[in-house]
Amino acid sequence: MTAITRQLLASWSTDTVRVAELRASWCNGLAGSVLLWAKAFEVTGDEAFLAASRAAGNAALAAPAVGPDLCCGLGGMAYALLTLEHVDPERGWRQHADRVAAQAIATALLKWPNGLLRGHPGLVCLATDLMTDRPRGFPAIEA
Numbered sequence: 001m002t003a004i005t006r007q008l009l010a011s012w013s014t015d016t017v018r019v020a021e022l023r024a025s026w027c028n029g030l031a032g033s034v035l036l037w038a039k040a041f042e043v044t045g046d047e048a049f050l051a052a053s054r055a056a057g058n059a060a061l062a063a064p065a066v067g068p069d070l071c072c073g074l075g076g077m078a079y080a081l082l083t084l085e086h087v088d089p090e091r092g093w094r095q096h097a098d099r100v101a102a103q104a105i106a107t108a109l110l111k112w113p114n115g116l117l118r119g120h121p122g123l124v125c126l127a128t129d130l131m132t133d134r135p136r137g138f139p140a141i142e143a
Helices: 002-011 030-044 047-062 074-087 093-106 120-130
Strands: none
Touching: 002 030, 002 047, 030 047, 030 074, 047 074, 047 093, 074 093, 074 120, 093 120
């Protein structure tokens, strides 16, 4: 797995995004990359994957988010930052996750309010994870 994952890492960058509006998203962008590289680091211990996860996290924080939901918006970014906190503690990722999640929850006008990834249930999962020292992780992906 490491050789294939290293090949993928060699072709990836924080600019590898097809839809500019979804740059920070989980489904098409940097938040999803954070989860990928964090898991690769967790499984292999290879610091190159941790560096990629950090780079994706920082780039996601700098990119505009589309909305509050888990799929395409701030909720997914907050979950990615919680994942980074898990593999890279003491770098302030949790504080970023708290701030981003608060923004998502404060602006939660959702087109599909009942869906897990695009609605309130996902944000409720996020809020619950933020209230504990041991978050369960991104619903249906990590938890």
